[in-house]
Amino acid sequence: xxxxxATVNALRSGLSRTRSALATPLAAMRGRTIDNDSINELExxxxxxxxxxxxxxxxxxxxxxxxxxxxxxxxxxxxxxxxQLVNRLANKKRTLxxxxxxxxxxxxxxxxxxxxxxxxxxxxxxxREENRSxxxxxxxxxxxxxxxQLATWSERLGIEIIKGQQGADPAAVTFDAAxxxxxxxxxxxxxxxxxxxxxxxxxxxxxEKIKQVTSKKVDGAPxxxxxxxxxxxxxxxxxQAKRFxxxxxxxxxxxxxxxxxxxxxxxxxxxxxxxxPVKLIGIGERPEDVEPFDxxxxxxxxxxxAVS
Amino acid sequence: MFExxxxxxxxxxxxxxxxxxxxxxxxxxxxVEVRKALLDADVHVDVVTDFCEEVVQDALGAxxxxxxxxxxxxxxxxxxxxxxxxxxxxxxxxLVDPGPTxxxxxxxxxxxxxxxxxxxxxxxxxxxxxxxxxxxxxxxPAAVEQLxxxxxxxxxxxxxxxxxxxxxxxxxxxxxxxxxxxxxxVCKRGVKHARKNKxxxxxxxxxxxxxxxxxxxKELRGVQSMTTPHQIxxxxxxxxxxxxxxxxxxxxxxxxxxxxxxTKFDSDTRxxxxxxxxxxxxxxxxxxGTGEKFDALEExxxxxxxxxxxxxxxVVSLVEKAQEEFSEEDAENIAQKMASGTMTVTDFINQLxxxxxxxxxxSLLGMLPGVGAALKNVQVDDEQFDRIEAIASSMTKKEKxxxxxxxxxxxxxxxxxxxxxxxxxxxxxxxxxxxxKMSKQMAGGGLGSKMGAMKDLAGGMDPASMAGMTGRxxxxxxxxxxxxxxxxxx
Ligand SMILES: Nc1nc2c(ncn2[C@@H]2O[C@H](COP(=O)(O)OP(=O)(O)O)[C@@H](O)[C@H]2O)c(=O)[nH]1
Ligand SMILES: [Mg+2]
Numbered sequence: 001x002x003x004x005x006a007t008v009n010a011l012r013s014g015l016s017r018t019r020s021a022l023a024t025p026l027a028a029m030r031g032r033t034i035d036n037d038s039i040n041e042l043e044x045x046x047x048x049x050x051x052x053x054x055x056x057x058x059x060x061x062x063x064x065x066x067x068x069x070x071x072x073x074x075x076x077x078x079x080x081x082x083x084q085l086v087n088r089l090a091n092k093k094r095t096l097x098x099x100x101x102x103x104x105x106x107x108x109x110x111x112x113x114x115x116x117x118x119x120x121x122x123x124x125x126x127x128r129e130e131n132r133s134x135x136x137x138x139x140x141x142x143x144x145x146x147x148x149q150l151a152t153w154s155e156r157l158g159i160e161i162i163k164g165q166q167g168a169d170p171a172a173v174t175f176d177a178a179x180x181x182x183x184x185x186x187x188x189x190x191x192x193x194x195x196x197x198x199x200x201x202x203x204x205x206x207x208e209k210i211k212q213v214t215s216k217k218v219d220g221a222p223x224x225x226x227x228x229x230x231x232x233x234x235x236x237x238x239x240q241a242k243r244f245x246x247x248x249x250x251x252x253x254x255x256x257x258x259x260x261x262x263x264x265x266x267x268x269x270x271x272x273x274x275x276x277p278v279k280l281i282g283i284g285e286r287p288e289d290v291e292p293f294d295x296x297x298x299x300x301x302x303x304x305x306a307v308s
Numbered sequence: 309m310f311e312x313x314x315x316x317x318x319x320x321x322x323x324x325x326x327x328x329x330x331x332x333x334x335x336x337x338x339x340v341e342v343r344k345a346l347l348d349a350d351v352h353v354d355v356v357t358d359f360c361e362e363v364v365q366d367a368l369g370a371x372x373x374x375x376x377x378x379x380x381x382x383x384x385x386x387x388x389x390x391x392x393x394x395x396x397x398x399x400x401x402x403l404v405d406p407g408p409t410x411x412x413x414x415x416x417x418x419x420x421x422x423x424x425x426x427x428x429x430x431x432x433x434x435x436x437x438x439x440x441x442x443x444x445x446x447x448x449p450a451a452v453e454q455l456x457x458x459x460x461x462x463x464x465x466x467x468x469x470x471x472x473x474x475x476x477x478x479x480x481x482x483x484x485x486x487x488x489x490x491x492x493x494v495c496k497r498g499v500k501h502a503r504k505n506k507x508x509x510x511x512x513x514x515x516x517x518x519x520x521x522x523x524x525x526k527e528l529r530g531v532q533s534m535t536t537p538h539q540i541x542x543x544x545x546x547x548x549x550x551x552x553x554x555x556x557x558x559x560x561x562x563x564x565x566x567x568x569x570x571t572k573f574d575s576d577t578r579x580x581x582x583x584x585x586x587x588x589x590x591x592x593x594x595x596x597g598t599g600e601k602f603d604a605l606e607e608x609x610x611x612x613x614x615x616x617x618x619x620x621x622x623v624v625s626l627v628e629k630a631q632e633e634f635s636e637e638d639a640e641n642i643a644q645k646m647a648s649g650t651m652t653v654t655d656f657i658n659q660l661x662x663x664x665x666x667x668x669x670x671s672l673l674g675m676l677p678g679v680g681a682a683l684k685n686v687q688v689d690d691e692q693f694d695r696i697e698a699i700a701s702s703m704t705k706k707e708k709x710x711x712x713x714x715x716x717x718x719x720x721x722x723x724x725x726x727x728x729x730x731x732x733x734x735x736x737x738x739x740x741x742x743x744x745k746m747s748k749q750m751a752g753g754g755l756g757s758k759m760g761a762m763k764d765l766a767g768g769m770d771p772a773s774m775a776g777m778t779g780r781x782x783x784x785x786x787x788x789x790x791x792x793x794x795x796x797x798x
Contacts, residue, residue: 047353050549053344112572112600113418113545144461145454152449156483166457197575202691232416234350234549236577257417260518262551285417285447286483 051265089295092277105221110228112195115256121153122290132187137177138163139170140194178217198243231264256282350580395610397592415543417516420571426458427605433470437508442498443476444491445515492530519558552581553588567594646747653708698726
């Protein structure tokens with residue numbers, strides 16, 4: 001899907017509104033060349049932005065090897081790091097899948113409070129901007145007020161919605177929504193689901209069931225299974241990605257809440273170890289606060305004080 | 309929750325004791341693994357560095373290297389240092405007299421403020437308090453409705469003689485950015501309303517916000533200066549990463565926070581925030597949220613968490629939970645029935661229900677010494693207990709009193725009625741029988757044999773078979789609707 005053909009400039013301005021906790025201490029390192037002290041400091045900074053021990057060790061060891069081989073001493077350590085990090089995210093397909101025959105079905109899942117409903121609204125709006133007809137399915141019938149939350153977005157954005165009653169069976173709501181999407185020949189059906197911890201077996205099975213319902217109604221559905229992750233969370237997101245993938249074959253990640261000081265450093269481990277690409281990022285609470293994931297910009301925002 | 313961390317820590321420290329002679333460098337080496345375990349648990353990197361150094365210093369000071377049991381001594385040292393990291397804390401809500409006590413909640417988006425408001429209300433209702441929840445999140449669509457529904461649910465369904473209401477001005481909600489500042493007025497009127505109605509505790513549910521959003525942080529300070537809360541709680545997602553200390557520090561600097569409430573503690577997060585926030589900000593953790601239900605709130609006790617981290621269990625909390633559910637009389641009664649072997653299915657189900665009200669099974673088992681680490685990778689599927697309850701409720705009164713009545717055709721009927729299958733019913737019957745025998749034996753012997761039996765149980769423990777549970781992917785008989793209802797009820 002040609003989703004969000006935003007220009008690189010728009011992207012940069014988006015992320016530059018955000019501040020990275022890491023950027024300031026890193027900026028102090030600019031111009032320093034690579035030696036054991038600067039590597040140690042780098043290690044600390046990577047760890048403090050949730051990159052995690054495995055990935056950090058890999059990066060740091062590579063740099064240490066370079067030092068012991070007597071290479072790269074003259075290079076700016078930040079530039080080296082930048083290249084290293086971008087390389088780790090290279091060559092991934094990050095566009096949203098599109099069905100040969102409409103509707104394209106997008107299933108959105110994740111743990112409680114990460115930003116699923118808001119992200120659904122964001123994606124819905126962006127698709128509508130591309131002149132696609134969108135239908136929302138409010139399949140979070142569990143949390144108090146969740147259906148009204150999505151209904152409010154549907155009203156504000158002028159996007160149609162299928163909702164269940166509070167307490168209704170989410171699989172049944174999904175079924176109805178899939179039928180409606182076909183009947184109204186919608187281009188895209190976007191399904192919002194209830195938050196659930198990946199440790200809650202019965203609820204994970206419920207999600208499998210919701211997924212099955214879509215594939216029974218629509219050929220090849222769901223075409224995209226987006227897992228929403230919260231950039232402020234730490235190493236646990238890796239486990240979330242693993243477990244959700246096992247249950248519903250996640251095809252892409254929506255990384256929400258990148259507008260804070262947290263930088264979502266765990267993304268490297270997720271892409272590396274589980275192989276799911278990050279496709280979209282959320283950078284605020286308004287429906288327009290969404291952008292495609294761009295590794296260069298992401299790494300820039302991670303390690304540079306201001307994106308130029 | 310802490311399983312992975314405790315597993316790694318105890319593994320590393322036990323290794324130390326396997327060695328004959330310990331040197332300073334052995335101690336330091338063992339800290340490499342500890343450091344990694346703590347980092348993987350999202351403990352802040354600077355806290356980790358300090359912590360490890362302190363432990364090494366303590367170890368050298370205590371002459372662990374010449375000790376006969378260096379591993380045990382190390383565990384003792386780490387335990388004490390963990391307690392120091394998280395404590396001291398006076399948990400609970402401090403109430404003022406005369407009321408109302410004003411409590412303000414704040415936190416990042418999606419941390420669980422509204423759900424936690426409901427839990428605090430339930431906690432106070434159980435203590436006979438009249439509580440008013442004020443809906444001051446005018447930003448997120450339907451946040452007001454969520455609080456209203458929650459207040460109503462707690463008022464109707466939580467235990468205790470207190471009363472819970474909700475004060476809201478839904479017409480004041482606005483789109484993002486447009487309602488900023490309006491919350492101050494709502495809170496002020498909410499408190500006034502509470503005074504007039506002689507409410508004991510007012511809880512202000514504010515919108516989630518980033519600690520770097522100046523506009524919204526100003527709003528919070530506005531609420532603070534207009535309502536002068538007695539306590540300000542910062543709600544933090546237990547899965548939060550390294551940024552925990554930045555966010556908590558920022559909220560604390562602006563508002564002088566009194567305590568942190570950690571939510572989603574029932575996840576498998578290793579709880580790094582619990583270990584970092586107090587050290588960096590000085591703000592203690594007061595409560596932890598352990599589920600979506602309004603009763604899933606626990607007071608925070610550093611000693612107990614430290615011992616859970618080190619796999620030493622948390623028997624104190626377990627006993628406390630049990631005391632809430634079982635009166636002494638109940639306990640006597642059931643013990644007697646067990647001893648005489650006259651326990652019926654009804655007794656068993658009542659017990660099971662009480663136990664389940666204490667929390668998810670895995671978290672309960674995790675409170676037993678050593679069990680947490682053993683259960684690390686085991687799925688304890690609470691849903692299987694639903695099936696057992698369903699089986700029991702499909703039995704007639706007569707059958708419940710005498711399970712021996714169950715022949716083939718009755719079993720078939722019960723399986724059908726409960727949406728299970730005959731082999732499951734059979735298994736339940738067998739296990740019920742065995743349990744009856746075992747409890748009789750245990751009651752017969754002295755304390756020593758009881759402990760022996762417990763140990764056997766724990767040693768050969770396969771929690772799945774213990775409760776007659778089948779694993780994941782078992783026959784799916786219940787419709788999602790039924791399953792859903794059950795979840796709602798919980
Ligand atoms: N700052 C920020 N907040 C977000 C973002 N996405 C969602 N949120 C907020 O996070 C909170 C929870 O979002 P919601 O969509 O209800 O999460 P859900 O429970 O996963 O559906 C709400 O207050 C949202 O406004 C984002 O990208 N940035
Ligand atoms: Mg939602």
